[in-house]
Amino acid sequence: xxxxxxxxxxxxxxxxxxxxxxxxxxxxxxxxxxxxxxxxxxxxxxxxxxxxxxxxxxxxxxxxxxxxxxxxxxxxxxxxxxxxxxxxxxxxxxxxxxxxxxxxxxxxxxxxxxxxxxxxxxxxxxxxxxxxxxxxxxxxxxxxxxxxxxxxxxxxxxxxxxxxxxxxxxxxxxxxxxxxxxxxxxxxxxxxxxxxxxxxxxxxxxxxxxxxxxxxxxxxxxxxxxxxxxxxxxxxxxxxxxxxxxxxxxxxxxxxxxxxxxxxxxxxxxxxxxxxxxxxxxxxxxxxxxxxxxxxxxxxxxxxxxxxxxxxxxxxxxxxxxxxxxxxxxxxxxxxxxxxxxxxxxxxxxxxxxxxxxxxxxxxxxxxxxxxxxxxxxxxxxxxxxxxxxxxxxxxxx
Amino acid sequence: xxxxxxxxxxxxxxxxxxxxxxxxxxxxxxxxxxxxxxxxxxxxxxxxxxxxxxxxxxxxxxxxxxxxxxxxxxxxxxxxxxxxxxxxxxxxxxxxxxxxxxxxxxxxxxxxxxxxxxxxxxxxxxxxxxxxxxxxxxxxxxxxxxxxxxxxxxxxxxxxxxxxxxxxxxxxxxxxxxxxxxxxxxxxxxxxxxxxxxxxxxxxxxxxxxxxxxxxxxxxxxxxxxxxxxxxxxxxxxxxxxxxxxxxxxxxxxxxxxxxxxxxxxxxxxxxxxxxxxxxxxxxxxxxxxxxxxxxxxxxxxxxxxxxxxxxxxxxxxxxxxxxxxxxxxxxxxxxxxxxxxxxxxxxxxxxxxxxxxxxxxxxxxxxxxxxxxxxxxxxxxxxxxxxxxxxxxxxxxxxxxxxxxxxxxxxxxxxxxxxxxxxxxxxxxxxxxxxxxxxxxxxxxxxxxxxxxxxxxxxxxxxxxxxxxxxxxxxxxxxxxxxxxxxxxxxxxxxxxxxxxxxxxxxxxxxxxxxxxxxxxxxxxxxxxxxxxxxxxxxxxxxxxxxxxxxxxxxxxxxxxxxxxxxxxxxxxxxxxxxxxxxxxxxxxxxxxx
Numbered sequence: 001x002x003x004x005x006x007x008x009x010x011x012x013x014x015x016x017x018x019x020x021x022x023x024x025x026x027x028x029x030x031x032x033x034x035x036x037x038x039x040x041x042x043x044x045x046x047x048x049x050x051x052x053x054x055x056x057x058x059x060x061x062x063x064x065x066x067x068x069x070x071x072x073x074x075x076x077x078x079x080x081x082x083x084x085x086x087x088x089x090x091x092x093x094x095x096x097x098x099x100x101x102x103x104x105x106x107x108x109x110x111x112x113x114x115x116x117x118x119x120x121x122x123x124x125x126x127x128x129x130x131x132x133x134x135x136x137x138x139x140x141x142x143x144x145x146x147x148x149x150x151x152x153x154x155x156x157x158x159x160x161x162x163x164x165x166x167x168x169x170x171x172x173x174x175x176x177x178x179x180x181x182x183x184x185x186x187x188x189x190x191x192x193x194x195x196x197x198x199x200x201x202x203x204x205x206x207x208x209x210x211x212x213x214x215x216x217x218x219x220x221x222x223x224x225x226x227x228x229x230x231x232x233x234x235x236x237x238x239x240x241x242x243x244x245x246x247x248x249x250x251x252x253x254x255x256x257x258x259x260x261x262x263x264x265x266x267x268x269x270x271x272x273x274x275x276x277x278x279x280x281x282x283x284x285x286x287x288x289x290x291x292x293x294x295x296x297x298x299x300x301x302x303x304x305x306x307x308x309x310x311x312x313x314x315x316x317x318x319x320x321x322x323x324x325x326x327x328x329x330x331x332x333x334x335x336x337x338x339x340x341x342x343x344x345x346x347x348x349x350x351x352x353x354x355x356x357x358x359x360x361x362x363x364x365x366x367x368x369x370x371x372x373x374x375x376x377x378x379x380x381x382x383x384x385x386x387x388x389x390x391x392x393x394x395x396x397x398x
Numbered sequence: 399x400x401x402x403x404x405x406x407x408x409x410x411x412x413x414x415x416x417x418x419x420x421x422x423x424x425x426x427x428x429x430x431x432x433x434x435x436x437x438x439x440x441x442x443x444x445x446x447x448x449x450x451x452x453x454x455x456x457x458x459x460x461x462x463x464x465x466x467x468x469x470x471x472x473x474x475x476x477x478x479x480x481x482x483x484x485x486x487x488x489x490x491x492x493x494x495x496x497x498x499x500x501x502x503x504x505x506x507x508x509x510x511x512x513x514x515x516x517x518x519x520x521x522x523x524x525x526x527x528x529x530x531x532x533x534x535x536x537x538x539x540x541x542x543x544x545x546x547x548x549x550x551x552x553x554x555x556x557x558x559x560x561x562x563x564x565x566x567x568x569x570x571x572x573x574x575x576x577x578x579x580x581x582x583x584x585x586x587x588x589x590x591x592x593x594x595x596x597x598x599x600x601x602x603x604x605x606x607x608x609x610x611x612x613x614x615x616x617x618x619x620x621x622x623x624x625x626x627x628x629x630x631x632x633x634x635x636x637x638x639x640x641x642x643x644x645x646x647x648x649x650x651x652x653x654x655x656x657x658x659x660x661x662x663x664x665x666x667x668x669x670x671x672x673x674x675x676x677x678x679x680x681x682x683x684x685x686x687x688x689x690x691x692x693x694x695x696x697x698x699x700x701x702x703x704x705x706x707x708x709x710x711x712x713x714x715x716x717x718x719x720x721x722x723x724x725x726x727x728x729x730x731x732x733x734x735x736x737x738x739x740x741x742x743x744x745x746x747x748x749x750x751x752x753x754x755x756x757x758x759x760x761x762x763x764x765x766x767x768x769x770x771x772x773x774x775x776x777x778x779x780x781x782x783x784x785x786x787x788x789x790x791x792x793x794x795x796x797x798x799x800x801x802x803x804x805x806x807x808x809x810x811x812x813x814x815x816x817x818x819x820x821x822x823x824x825x826x827x828x829x830x831x832x833x834x835x836x837x838x839x840x841x842x843x844x845x846x847x848x849x850x851x852x853x854x855x856x857x858x859x860x861x862x863x864x865x866x867x868x869x870x871x872x873x874x875x876x877x878x879x880x881x882x883x884x885x886x887x888x889x890x891x892x893x894x895x896x897x898x899x900x901x902x903x904x905x906x907x908x909x910x911x912x913x914x915x916x917x918x919x920x921x922x923x924x925x926x927x928x929x930x931x932x933x934x935x936x937x938x939x940x941x942x943x944x945x946x947x948x949x950x951x952x953x954x955x956x957x958x959x960x961x962x963x964x965x966x967x968x969x970x971x972x973x974x975x976x977x978x979x980x981x982x983x984x985x986x987x988x989x990x991x992x993x
Contacts, residue, residue, distance in 0.1 A: 069932030073657055074925050100714045103689055103894070107929035110897045114933060127896065129721045132685045132692065132711035135731070141713070141724035148720060304692060306685055306709045311696050337657050339925060343666070343693030346653035347700065364655055 001232055004199060005225055006218050010206045014251065015058055017084070017209070018092040025051055025211040026092065031158050034093040036081070036109075038275055038300060039101050039130045041292045042208075043174040044150050047167060048160040051211035053093070054271065056249040057084040060368055069111060070104070075337045076367035077247050078108035085117040093118055095157070097150060101130040101304060102340060122157050126150070133307035134297045143293045151289070167288040171280050173216075177207050180219045181277045184226060188265045189325050194229040196236075197264025201251040204273050237263035239386040241361075242322040244268045245333035246303075246341035252370030257331070260379040262386075265325040268301060268318060269333070275299040303344035315348060319356050328386045329359035331379075336364045359386060402798050403619060406581055410622050411528040413599035415588055422535060422593075429538050455491060459498060463488065480504045481823070486558055486849055487983025495993055496551045507561050514569040515550060518576060522549075525580040532587035532594030539592055540673055542630045545638035546583065548993045549576060552637045555842045556780040559849040563814040564821045567807050568781035574803050575788050579633060582624055589624075590675035604736055606682035608632045608665075609691050610710060611887055613794035613880060614682075614729065616752035617744045618736060625792060626681065627665045630674055632838070635664070635953045636784070638993045639839035639960070642953040644671060659923045660838075660953035662694035669701040676702060680739040682732060685711040687890035688926050708735040716885035716895045725881035726874075750870040756795025757867040762804040763789075764865060769815050770856045771911050775829075776814040777807070778821040778854055780842045786861040791888050825980050827852030831911055833859045833904050833934075834919040834927045835889055837950035840960045847917070850964075850984035851971050856911045859904075860888045893926035900926075901933050905941055914942075917967075920949045922957065946970045960989055 013019040026032055033045045034055050045052035057080035065086050066079035084090060090112070098109035106127060112118065113125045128145040131138035151162040160166075181204060187195050203222065206215055238261035247270040248254070254264050268274045280295045282288055301314050322330050332349040334341035342364070349362035361382040369375055466485075470478060478484075482503040489497040503511055526533045537543045553576075557568045588594035589603050604615065605626040615623030625632075635642045642660060645667030650656050652670050654663060668674050681702070683695035699707055710732050713721035733744050763786065766777050793800055820826050830853045836843060844855040864886040869876040885895075892900040908916065918934065921927060938945045948966045951957035968985055971977045979985050 069929075071928035071931050073922060073928050078929075100895075103926045104929055106714075107897065107926075111933075114897065127715060129713045129715035129718060131713075131724070133709055135727075137724045137727035138711075141721045144720050145718075304689065306683070306692050306695055306711060308699060308707065308709075311699070334655075336655070337925070339658055339689035340693060342655045342658050343662070343690065343696070346649075346655070347696060349653060351700070362653060 001194065001196075001229060004222060004229075006222055007199060007202065009218070010202050011251075013206050013210060014056070014202065017053065017056055017058065017089060019210065021210040021214040022053060022092065025214055030211060031094045031154075031160070032092060033095050033097055033154075034090060035097045036077075036105055037099045037101050038270060038302065039099045039296060040097050040128070040150070041146065041296050042276070043171045043280060043292055044146060044167065044289075045097060046174060046212055047151075047154065047162060047170040050154060050158070050160060051213075052208075053210075054208040054249075055081055055090070056205075056209060057081055057089070057367075058250075060084070066111075069115075070107060073337055074107075075102075075104040075335055077249070077335055078104040080367050082108050082111045085112050086115060088117070091118055091120070093123065094120060095123060095153070096125040098125055098127045099130050100127050101302065102338070104337070124153065124157060126153055130304075131297065132305060133310065134305070139290070139294055139297060142297060143290045146289060146293055164288050167292070168282060171282055171288060171292065173212050175279045177212055177216060177219065178277045178279045180216075180223050181207055181273055182279070184223055185273050185277065187226060188263075190231075191326075192231045192235045193263070193265070194226055194231045196258060197267070198251055198255045198258050200273075201248075201254040201264070201267065204267070204277065205249060205251060205271060208271060208276070235263070237261055239263070239329065239383045239390075240265045240325070240327045241329050241331050241382075241386075242266035242268065242318070242325060242327040243272070243331045243333060244318045244321075245331075245345060246270055246335045246338045248272065248333070250368055250370065252368070253365070256370055256372065256376055257379050260376060261383045262331075262379060265327055266321040268321055270302075274317065274321060275301050303340035314344070315351060315356070318348070318352060319358070322358060328390065329361065329382065331361045331363065331382070334364045336366055359389060405797050405799065406585075407620065407622070410585055410599060410602065411588075413588065413596045413602070415529065415532060415594040415596045417532065417535075417593070417595055422538075425538055425592075456498070459488070459491070478502075480506075482507060482561065484981060485983040486981055487985075487987045489558075490987040490989050490992065492988040493991060495991055496548065497554065497992070500554055501558060503561055503565070507565055511557070511565065511569075514573070515553075518550060518553065518573060521573070521577055522580050525577070525584060529584055529588050529594070532590070533584050535593050536583070536587040536590070539590075540630060540675075541644070542634045542641055542673060543583075545634045545641050545993070546579070549579075549637060551993055552841075556784075556845060558842065558845050559822060559825070560779060561823050563810045563819055564776065564779070567777055567810050567814075568779055570803050570806055570810075571785035572781040574793075574797075574800055575784060577799075578788070578793065578797070579629060582629055585622060586624060586629060586675055586677065589677035592676060600677055600679055602740065602742075603678040604680050604682065604740065605678035605705075607684045607686075607691075607695070609661075609686045609887070610682055610684040611790075611794060611884055612792045612796060613753070613756070613883065614732060614736075616794065616796050617733065617746065617749035618740070618742050619745055619748040621736070621740055621742050624678070626678075627668065627674065628792065631664050631668050632661070635838040636841040639955045640991070640993075642667075642838075643956065645673065646954050657923055659688065659690040659921070659925075660951060662690040663923075664953050665694045666697040669697050672701075674701075676705075678705065680706045680708065680735065682735075683707050683709050685709065686884070686887055688893060688924075690923075690925075706735075706739055708732050710884075712881065712885045714894050716882075717899075722878055722881060725885060726877040729877050729881055729884075746873060750876070752795040753868045753870050753876070754795075755798065755801050757870070758801060759789060759795055759804050760865055760867065762808050765808060766811060767857065769811055772815070774815055774818050775826075775854065775856050776811045776819060776821050778844070778848065778856065780845050783836075783844065783855075783858050783861065784841065786858075787888050790861075790863055822848045822852070822854060825849060825852040826854055827977075827980065828854060828915050829911065829913045830855050830915040830917055831857055831859075831904075831908055831913040832917045832919065833900075835860060835921050835924065835952065836919055837921075837955075837958075837960075837963065838953045839955040840950065840963055843960075843963065844917075846964065846984060847967060849981050850979050851967065851977065852980045853915060853917070853967070853971075855917065856913055857907070859892055859900075859907075862903075862907060863888060863891045893924070897930050897933065901930055901937060904934070905937065905943075908941075908943060915944045916946070918945045918947045920947050921952045922949055923951060944970075944974065955990075
């Protein structure tokens with residue numbers, strides 16, 4: 001296939017958290033709000049002249065200082081953020097909106113505060129409580145948290161208009177991004193798709209890490225380009241796989257998997273499109289804030305949701321996506337040391353294989369994996385096993 | 399005045415069993431075949447030599463002890479007879495699963511100790527005789543049941559070196575825990591569908607996660623609440639250091655990463671190898687205390703799909719009062735769940751009565767703290783540490799017999815303080831505080847530290863929990879208070895809700911208890927604590943505290959052995975403090991396989 005016009009530009013945007021578009025927006029007077037987790041409603045952080053940047057630590061090398069503070073048995077994503085913060089890599093942020101959804105990420109954000117890694121006068125870090133199940137009262141609590149910790153703080157510190165009208169405007173822009181990415185994402189359903197999993201991962205990541213108003217024109221143009229993009233005469237891949245699991249902000253992992261011949265047709269992970277790129281439907285009967293919070297809680301696929309219906313939802317979603325995107329197998333992945341996904345992956349990789357009948361590859365991985373030979377070998381073996389299954393199926397062998 | 403209802407409710411023990419004898423016979427045959435295989439494969443020559451060697455070692459030990467005694471001067475001999483032995487390291491022997499003998503504490507204290515030993519046996523026999531067959535049969539179903547046979551050995555280890563009132567207080571406290579364990583073992587065996595299969599009891603029985611506090615059951619006096627994994631996993635791992643090893647291996651073979659906390663790992667592993675009983679008409683799971691524990695409930699649901707589960711979830715940012723109402727609503731929902739599954743009704747009178755008792759027990763606890771904060775601390779050691787956790791977390795004022803123990807201990811501790819007793823006679827050298835969670839497989843570590851180096855642990859982090867008296871009048875406020883209590887459960891109170899709860903709080907407590915030495919446990923798999931290790935180190939250094947970092951793996955002694963834990967202290971005391979041990983025989987000894 002012909003290369004996408006803006007792919008190299010998008011890749012360059014992912015080389016730094018403080019990328020060209022972030023700098024441009026801040027130069028124009030916009031306020032940059034960092035966050036890491038889906039449980040912080042992205043739309044709320046794009047209210048008024050605020051914009052959100054979902055934090056990454058690209059090109060992470062040594063994380064020795066963070067390891068001193070947080071030990072070597074903790075999430076590398078959390079440690080990479082602390083390391084980068086100590087190096088001064090997040091000085092550009094105007095605030096950090098944190099959630100106490102997983103302890104290691106929460107601690108990482110606390111280090112931002114304690115070690116005073118950002119010297120901006122108005123810089124603040126806030127930590128919100130996130131429910132473990134979806135009920136009326138947990139929704140109320142969640143909504144209150146967003147009001148107090150996000151909206152009230154933004155109003156007080158930066159004088160942002162946080163009215164219902166302003167929230168709805170932010171949702172509208174957010175939905176525009178989501179619609180584009182959903183339309184592009186749906187192209188992966190085709191038998192011979194015009195986009196690779198890697199390209200989609202890059203597009204999705206720039207949508208999380210760049211100011212919406214500045215990235216939107218590029219995304220629109222890319223959508224248009226894709227509509228007329230000619231695929232290769234024959235599919236380039238040997239098997240189609242869906243990914244399910246924890247945080248992947250490194251597109252090189254997707255590249256590694258695709259380098260083994262597996263087309264990553266679906267991305268259900270933190271920083272993926274499910275959840276994150278679903279359109280938020282608002283009605284006029286209820287305040288927008290509450291509706292956004294409900295949307296987040298209902299769409300969240302985080303393993304920390306403990307209730308039975310959410311446990312089943314996660315399994316059904318994995319199954320549904322794999323079917324919709326015509327995957328032949330599922331890769332369950334987990335950031336090493338992530339407690340939530342460690343338990344979830346171990347159990348559900350069995351469940352998906354035994355109860356849902358999916359071939360499953362179960363892996364735990366480091367923060368940066370682009371060059372992992374071990375992972376490559378396992379992915380290659382999985383692709384081969386999927387091919388063998390396909391051949392057996394075609395030959396009628398059980 | 400209304401008569402206090404009998405506790406535990408006698409109808410629990412009287413509930414009719416429905417043992418499937420055919421299945422028991424099948425199980426007996428399986429066990430029999432295992433025993434037969436073991437018998438066949440035993441190298442009898444090696445067995446004989448092993449015993450010969452043991453007898454030889456015993457003879458040598460007796461000779462050595464005799465010679466050592468005879469080498470003492472007249473006063474030394476008199477001291478040894480009247481006040482007990484001083485070289486406790488000789489109670490351990492290489493390769494032995496138990497100590498070689500019980501400790502000689504002097505005439506008076508040994509006699510008292512023996513009385514308590516007999517009282518404990520009496521209680522166990524009386525309790526198990528309430529329904530002996532399922533209880534004994536449990537030993538044929540679950541290997542963890544066998545570990546409880548060495549509960550006296552566990553008691554001995556926890557009171558090692560104690561004398562006088564300190565010894566009496568420790569015995570009183572641990573007795574209550576053992577009574578609770580024995581009664582629940584009987585009930586658990588009766589209810590287990592593989593064993594006693596008492597449907598009558600199961601209809602009255604609600605199981606809950608071992609990390610869920612027991613107080614909610616105070617409002618259901620006609621129901622039996624059993625912390626489900628407490629007896630097969632949590633508590634037994636304190637008694638026998640090797641209990642959880644098969645669970646951990648099983649779940650890691652299943653695919654769970656080895657870096658997860660051994661508590662939920664062992665719980666899940668016990669489910670994988672079918673080591674947990676099937677019982678009760680519902681299960682209350684919880685999101686506490688941390689991320690790993692949150693996830694364990696899906697393993698339960700997979701193993702017991704027919705047992706309805708309620709997930710009791712509390713806000714993590716517990717100091718933020720804006721989320722408190724949500725926690726109170728969850729408690730209401732939990733109460734409704736129990737009512738729906740059992741047909742019982744929440745009883746406010748019973749709840750308030752128990753909580754009044756709990757408040758009183760808390761005031762007794764505060765009294766202990768006040769005394770331990772002085773220059774003459776009185777109640778130290780593992781028995782007290784275990785009692786505090788058990789009383790706060792599991793008993794919660796429900797058992798009326800416990801208040802009597804608290805009263806007796808209160809009397810003893812006041813007398814001891816007035817007489818300026820020494821909690822560890824001749825061993826009061828360093829005032830220390832324990833931070834983070836202790837290793838289950840080394841429950842008597844503070845006992846060793848006192849006996850070997852004179853390091854006296856005044857208080858543990860896990861003891862310093864919620865002490866506000868709970869509301870006993872206003873019903874809505876009572877639920878909010880209960881939520882506040884649950885949010886501050888053992889461990890969670892410090893490791894959740896922000897770093898200041900564990901870091902800043904430590905410096906505050908060191909000051910309050912006048913402790914300069916900190917035993918800083920480092921559970922290698924505890925993410926909540928690992929993520930503040932640099933801050934603790936930095937700030938501790940700035941403040942001039944001595945931190946002894948002691949790694950452990952909570953329930954897996956293979957990662958960090960007891961000996962390695964001791965070595966950390968030995969090294970620190972020798973090199974940093976330039977100290978001499980109080981009892982040199984305890985610096986180096988073998989207890990790798992000792993329960």
